[in-house]
Amino acid sequence: MIRPLVIAALFAAPLAAEEAVPATDLLRFTNGNQIDGRFSGMDSGGVITWTRPDVATPMPFQRDKVRQVVLRNAHPLSAMSDPCHVTLVNGDRFPGKVVxxxxxxxxxDTTSAGTMVLPxxxxxxxxxxxFGGRLLYAGPFDEKGWNVVHLDGPAAEPDPFAGNLRAPLTPKADEEEAGKPSWVHTGASWYSKGGATDAITLDANLPDQALLRFKLGWRSRPSLSVAFHADLETPAPKDKKDGEEEEQPRLNFGGMQQLARLFGTSYVINFQSGYPYLQRTWFNDEGQPQTERVRNGTTSVRLPDTGEAIFEIRCDRKHGTITVHVDGEFVVQWNVSEDAGRIAGEAKAEGQGSYQAPGGGIGFMVPGTSAAVRVSDIILAEWNGMxxxxxxxxxxxxxxxxxxxxxxxxxxxxxxxxxxxxxxxxxxxxxxxxxxxxxxxxxxxxxRRKVEEAASSEIAVHLQPVGRVSGVPLASANGRIQLESTLAGKIDLDLSPAVILEFQTGGGFLDDWDDEP
Known part of the structure; x- marks a missing residue:
């Protein structure tokens, strides 16, 4: 079992070790413009006060023109000491201990709002x-720890055996877009416009039993490659003889060797047009990227043309199992110990298991499509085997x-x-x-109480690493904000653990994408 004091100590340690937090806040408007400075509060009429050292007087802004306020470059002022929380019927998560x-x-009992009595x-x-175990990461509230990895050359062709015959090949980029990464971080999300060979990676030090959960949003049928237990390493290029050109790997159906160049030795789940399939990537003795398909019965995920869903990957290196759930529903499980787990041209080391991914990193890539996706609400944790x-x-x-x-x-x-x-x-x-x-x-x-539609005047306060509190803002000053919640009543919230104030939460899905870079 997981002891709470152990969780608390491990949970708080990385946050407490952060360097001094910059004081700069960021005000992002609904039209896409933004300005840095300091959030100095908000009055009962909804007027936000903003200050800058180069402006003599405070600047007022109407809240209906503001989309987000990112506090302190998305760094909390103080760490929360425990991951325990309560989830309300509207999806709000109040960090605190039930007494x-x-x-x-x-x-x-909360550290940010005192003692609260909820219906x-x-x-x-x-x-x-x-989360089933120690929380390793929650975000992405900022870009820290993430890398954007770029490869020159064409993206992979669709895999006909994955049922994805309609996925287009990557179109050629416009001259003005050439060289720009397809992944951009903004707010608390990573966005990809697709149509490139960029990936984002994070060395998360995943344990043997790990859980990766994230929210995926898309505007057309999504394609996404998700790597885990990746070592994020590629071999150094071998010296070429005079006049000899470097051999480029030949891309083929189902091969997708560029995934090895992006993620190193890893397992990669590809979600293409609702068909998930698993691949293993590595490099052979010659330093050439290799990929093999882990077979399983045909399965599919029913996803709308536009929407969002919670994806959860549970991987167990010791027992060789990899499981996928979407919106809480079981989708598919692979047992790589039943697959040959072959390493081409190499003999398996004595005592080596069939789970061929020794690393602890994760990564995301949008292959062979120009469709835009958004990745947010990423949770990495130890998994208790459930x-x-x-x-x-x-x-x-x-x-x-x-x-x-x-x-x-x-x-x-x-x-x-x-x-x-x-x-x-x-x-x-x-x-x-x-x-x-x-x-x-x-x-x-x-x-449970029936969930009512959120008022257009509601805002959401995002707390790091776990927490979301919404309500109609009454006032804000001196590092606190008062909210009126239909479920929790009046809340006086300390903004020390807050990282984002979301002022536009009542719009539809496409409205939420107005903050796409």
Missing amino acids: AADDKTVTI RDAVAVISPNP TDSARSMESDHRDIALLSNGTDRFSGQVIAIRNGVMEIDASYGPLKVPMNEVAEIHFARDQ
Whole structure:
């Protein structure tokens, strides 16, 4: 099981080790313009006050013209000490520890808003020990740690065996776009316009059992390659003899050897027109990129032409399994120990397992298409080995509690939480379970309040690394903001752990893409 004190220490350590945080804020307007300076507050009429050292007087801006305020270059002023949080029915996540609950209320102790008493029917999930293990990364609130990797040459052709016969080849770039990376970070997302061989990578030090979760947004049927357990290394080029030209790898259907040049030795899941398939990439003794397909039964993911979804990859290096879930539903699982896991032209080392990816990095690439995608809400964590779909944690009539060992669970009615103990009336009798052994509690769907459409005047405050609090802004000054939430009432929120104030949250999906670079 995962002990909360251990989680807290490991969670806070990397944040506490950050260098001095720059004070610059960024104001981004709905028309795409932006200005740096300092967010100095907001009055009850919605007028934002902005200051700059080169401007003598504060500058007022109407909030309906503002899309985002990025605080301190997306760095929190102070670290939150614990990843535990409560998820409301509208998707808000309040970081804090649940200290009490009964059939009417849930009381949480937060570092950013004090003690809060929430209506129980407004709470969907309590997460005392979330993500199944130690949280490694949450973002991307900034570009730190990420690399944009570029390769010259054509992008890969579509793989006919993946069912992606309609995917176009990459068009030639316009002269004015030549040389520009296809991936650009803005706000809390990575955007790719596609049609290039760029990738973004992060050396995340993934453990043997790891969870990668992200939100993918797209404007046409998406294509995306996701690498994990990647070493992000390529061999040094060999010396060429006089007059000898470097041999370029021949791209072929299903080969996609350029993925090895981008991610090194890794596993890569390709999502093309709703068909996921898995490849392994590496370099042979001659330093040439190699790729092999890991076979499995045909499967597909039903995705709309335009939309967004939560993708989750669970990989287990010890047992050789890789599983994909989309929006909480199981999609496909590979067992690479059943596949040959061959290394072409090389003998397998004595005692070497069939999971051929020793690294800890991740990466994203949009192959062979000009479609734009957005990657956000990335979570990397240790995985406790739980194989069930997230949907299995939801019930219409019963509360479900999952323990932190990833396997044991109880269903019934959660009577109370008090003195650090959950009391549940389970199907075979009442039980008391210490909260430090509980990973998640999902309340019955028929006991939850119906979600109302968000008011156009609502804003969302994003907290690092975990947290989202929304409501109608009342006022902001001295590093705090007051919000009126339909679910939580009046909130007085400390902005020290905040990284982004999102002022345009009520628009549709395409409106959200107005901030695309």
